[in-house]
Amino acid sequence: MSEEKKSLNFIEQIIEEDLKTGLNPEKLRFRFPPEPNGYLHIGHAASICLNFGLGEEYNAPVNLRFDDTNPAKEEQEYVDAIKKDIQWLGFEWDQELYSSDYFQQLYNWAILLIKKGKAYVDDQTSAQIAEQKGTPTKDGEDSPYRNRSVEENLELFEKMKKGDFDEGSHVLRAKISMKATNMLMRDPIIYRVLKRSHHRTGSDWNIYPMYDWTHGESDYIEQVSHSICTLEFKHHRELYDWFLDQVYDENKLRPKQREFARRNLSYTVMSKRKLLQLVEEGIVNGWDDPRMPTISGLRRRGYTPKAIRDFSETAGIAKRDNVTDIALLEFHIKNELNKTAPRVMAVLNPVKLVITNYPEGKEEILIAENNPEDENAGTREMPFSRELYIEREDFREQANKKFFRLKLDKEVRLKSAYIIKANSVIKDENGEITEIHCTYDEDSRSGSGSEASKRRVKGTIHWVSIPHAIPAEVRLYDRLFTDEAPDSHKDKDFKEFINPDSLKIIDNAFVEPSLKPAKIGDQFQFQRLGYFNVDDDSTSDKLVFNRTVPLRDSWAKQNK
RNA sequence: UGACCCAUGGUGUAACGGUAGCACUCCGGUUUUUGGUAUCGUCAGUCAAGGUUCGAAUCCUUGUGGGUCAACCA
Numbered sequence: 001m002s003e004e005k006k007s008l009n010f011i012e013q014i015i016e017e018d019l020k021t022g023l024n025p026e027k028l029r030f031r032f033p034p035e036p037n038g039y040l041h042i043g044h045a046a047s048i049c050l051n052f053g054l055g056e057e058y059n060a061p062v063n064l065r066f067d068d069t070n071p072a073k074e075e076q077e078y079v080d081a082i083k084k085d086i087q088w089l090g091f092e093w094d095q096e097l098y099s100s101d102y103f104q105q106l107y108n109w110a111i112l113l114i115k116k117g118k119a120y121v122d123d124q125t126s127a128q129i130a131e132q133k134g135t136p137t138k139d140g141e142d143s144p145y146r147n148r149s150v151e152e153n154l155e156l157f158e159k160m161k162k163g164d165f166d167e168g169s170h171v172l173r174a175k176i177s178m179k180a181t182n183m184l185m186r187d188p189i190i191y192r193v194l195k196r197s198h199h200r201t202g203s204d205w206n207i208y209p210m211y212d213w214t215h216g217e218s219d220y221i222e223q224v225s226h227s228i229c230t231l232e233f234k235h236h237r238e239l240y241d242w243f244l245d246q247v248y249d250e251n252k253l254r255p256k257q258r259e260f261a262r263r264n265l266s267y268t269v270m271s272k273r274k275l276l277q278l279v280e281e282g283i284v285n286g287w288d289d290p291r292m293p294t295i296s297g298l299r300r301r302g303y304t305p306k307a308i309r310d311f312s313e314t315a316g317i318a319k320r321d322n323v324t325d326i327a328l329l330e331f332h333i334k335n336e337l338n339k340t341a342p343r344v345m346a347v348l349n350p351v352k353l354v355i356t357n358y359p360e361g362k363e364e365i366l367i368a369e370n371n372p373e374d375e376n377a378g379t380r381e382m383p384f385s386r387e388l389y390i391e392r393e394d395f396r397e398q399a400n401k402k403f404f405r406l407k408l409d410k411e412v413r414l415k416s417a418y419i420i421k422a423n424s425v426i427k428d429e430n431g432e433i434t435e436i437h438c439t440y441d442e443d444s445r446s447g448s449g450s451e452a453s454k455r456r457v458k459g460t461i462h463w464v465s466i467p468h469a470i471p472a473e474v475r476l477y478d479r480l481f482t483d484e485a486p487d488s489h490k491d492k493d494f495k496e497f498i499n500p501d502s503l504k505i506i507d508n509a510f511v512e513p514s515l516k517p518a519k520i521g522d523q524f525q526f527q528r529l530g531y532f533n534v535d536d537d538s539t540s541d542k543l544v545f546n547r548t549v550p551l552r553d554s555w556a557k558q559n560k
Numbered sequence: 561u562g563a564c565c566c567a568u569g570g571u572g573u574a575a576c577g578g579u580a581g582c583a584c585u586c587c588g589g590u591u592u593u594u595g596g597u598a599u600c601g602u603c604a605g606u607c608a609a610g611g612u613u614c615g616a617a618u619c620c621u622u623g624u625g626g627g628u629c630a631a632c633c634a
Binding site: 125140193263317322338413453 | 561562563564565566567570571572573574575576582583584585592593594595596597598626627628629630631632633634
C-alpha cells in the first residue's frame with residue numbers, strides 16, 4: 001500500500017515544526033472565535049474547516065469561542081445561528097465558550113498592568129487621542145495623562161468600572177510607545193466605558209475590554225496552542241505577544257497567532273458589514289436568501305455540508321489575496337448531487353403537445369430510472385397520456401442539423417417514453433404556438449426491448465403528462481453581482497454591481513406527480529435543467545423549488 | 561513618502577536547492593434514452609533584472625505590482 005504523501009499547508013508545516021521542536025502533541029488545541037454580530041459565510045467556512053480540520057487531523061480539541069466584547073453589536077440570535085451552521089457543517093466543538101466568561105480575569109490582569117506601570121487612564125476625547133496618535137509616517141505624541149501615578153490610575157479605573165464616568169470620557173490604555181511604527185502599539189486602548197446591557201453578563205459591567213486585550217489572553221486562558229486568524233490581523237500579532245508577555249507564566253503553554261488569507265469568492269462580497277447592508281436595505285430577503293454567500297443562504301439554496309467542505313479542502317489556504325472562482329464551489333455541489341440526487345422531470349416553460357394517434361382518455365404507467373449514476377436508486381412510475389407539456393425551447397418549426405430537439409417532420413425521444421414525430425402546430429393570433437401536434441411510435445416504448453425501442457434518434461427531451469402534472473413555483477437564481485470582485489473598485493460602491501436579474505420566479509412550472517410528497521430540503525435533478533431543492537416556503541398546496549445550480553449546458557454555450 | 565505582508569497558467573493551490581504537479585474554468589474528440597455524467601485530449605504559468613550555486617519558483621539584492629495599518633469595531 002503506497003501512502004501518497006499529502007502536501008501540508010503552511011499552518012500544518014508550522015505545527016509540524018513545533019511538534020518537532022518539543023511541543024507535546026497533547027497540548028495541541030485550536031479555536032474558532034466568531035463575533036456574534038452576523039451570520040457565518042463561506043469565508044468563515046474556510047476558517048471553520050481549517051481549525052476543525054486541524055482538530056480532526058491531530059486529534060486535538062477545538063473550542064467554539066464567541067468573541068463578545070462589544071455589547072453594542074452582538075446578539076443572541078447570531079450566537080444561535082452560528083452554532084447551528086457549524087453543526088450543520090458537521091463539526092463538533094470541544095467547549096462552547098465566551099470571551100465574556102473572562103471579563104473578571106481580564107479586569108484583574110488590567111489591575112496588574114496598572115500596578116506594573118504599564119497601563120494608564122486617559123481622560124481625553126477619542127478625537128484628541130486620535131490626533132495624538134500620529135500617522136504611519138509621523139510619530140505620535142504622549143498623552144498628558146500618560147504619567148499618572150499608579151494610585152490615581154487604580155482609583156480612576158475603579159470609578160470607570162463602577163459607572164461613575166460617562167461613555168467616551170475615560171479609557172484605559174496600555175503604556176507602550178507613541179513612536180512605534182506599528183500604529184497598534186501606540187498606547188492602545190484596552191478598556192472603554194460602555195453602559196450597555198450585554199447578551200450574557202447583562203448590566204454587570206460598565207467597562208468592556210477591547211479585542212486585542214481580550215483575544216490573546218482568552219487564547220492563553222484556554223491554552224490554545226495555535227490561534228489562527230486572517231491576514232488583516234497580522235499587525236496585531238506584535239500587540240498580541242506584548243499582552244501575553246505581561247501575564248505569561250513559563251509553566252504554561254504560550255499561544256501562537258498565525259495568519260492566513262481569507263477566502264474570497266467571485267461575484268459576491270464577503271464582509272459582514274456589506275452582507276448586513278444587503279439584508280437591511282432589502283436587496284435580498286434576509287441572511288438566508290439563497291443568493292447570499294452565507295452558510296444559511298447556501299444551505300437554503302441546496303448546497304450540502306460535504307460540498308462546502310470539499311470546496312474548502314480543494315481551495316486550500318495560503319497567504320496571498322485571492323478571489324476564488326465560484327465555479328469551483330459549483331463544481332463540488334454538482335459533483336455530489338450527480339451521485340445522490342434523484343432524477344425527475346419538470347417543465348419550466350410549458351407548451352402543450354398532443355399525440356394525435358394516442359387514444360383519447362388512455363393512460364399508462366411507464367417506468368423511469370431514478371438515477372443512472374446509482375444502481376441502487378431504483379425506478380419510479382410515470383403516468384403517460386395523450387397530452388403533455390414540453391419545454392417551449394425544445395421545439396422549433398424549422399432548425400438546422402445542430403438542433404437535436406423536436407422540429408416538424410422530425411423525430412425525438414420523450415425521455416423514458418416513446419419516440420414521437422412532430423406534424424403540425426396551432427398558433428394563436430399573435431403567432432405564438434399554443435399546441436404541437438405529433439404522432440408516436442407505439443412500439444418504441446423505453447425499455448420494452450422492441451426493435452423500435454432501440455432505434456436511435458438524435459434528441460431526447462423531458463415532459464410531464466398534463467392531467468397528472470403538479471403546478472409548482474420555481475426560483476431561478478443567478479449571481480448577485482455582475483462584477484467578479486464588486487468590492488474591489490476604489491471609486492465605486494459595490495452595490496453598483498448588483499445584478500438586477502439575480503432572481504427569476506417562475507410560477508407556472510409543472511413537475512411530475514412523484515414530486516407530490518416532496519419535503520422541504522429534498523433535492524432533485526430536474527433532468528436536462530439542473531439541481532433543485534424544495535424551498536422553506538414550500539407547502540403541500542404549493543411546491544416551491546430553488547435552482548441550486550444548473551447543469552452544464554454545452555448547447556447554450558454553442559449558441560452564444 | 562514609513563512599517564509589515566504577499567507575488568507560480570484565466571482561477572485556486574503544490575513543489576521547501578534537483579523533471580514546475582493537481583483541481584476548477586476554457587476548448588476539442590469518444591460514449592450516452594439527460595446537449596448531463598463518464599472518458600480521452602489540447603491550450604496555458606514561476607512579476608522583472610542582477611547575484612550565489614554544478615543546479616534557483618525556492619536563497620540574497622534591487623526594482624515593479626498588489627495588500628494591510630492612523631475605530632473608545634472585531
